[in-house]
Amino acid sequence: MLKVDLQHVQALGNLEIISVVEEGEQQLLTVNMYDYESACNTVLKLMSYAEMVEPAVLREFVIERISTMFGKYT
Numbered sequence: 001m002l003k004v005d006l007q008h009v010q011a012l013g014n015l016e017i018i019s020v021v022e023e024g025e026q027q028l029l030t031v032n033m034y035d036y037e038s039a040c041n042t043v044l045k046l047m048s049y050a051e052m053v054e055p056a057v058l059r060e061f062v063i064e065r066i067s068t069m070f071g072k073y074t
Contacts, residue, residue: 002029004050011049015042028053 004012005026016032029050033039040061043052047066052059 001052001054002031002046002050003027003053004029008049012046 002012003023003026006022009027012029012031015029017029018032019030021028031042033042036057039058043058043062044065047062052062
């Protein structure tokens, strides 16, 4: 599940969106990412537009990747 501001929904491209729940100025999107490897690649492209909410394993992947990137600049 991804959380995205309404202004950035179009930046998600042509993901296969299964469901949408609006929460004020944001949407919670359930997206079919097929498998773990595809999901990781997709999430990396979306990090500046969307927050990975679930599943926890993908959220942890994003956190680890951001930490690694941050470490290169500190």
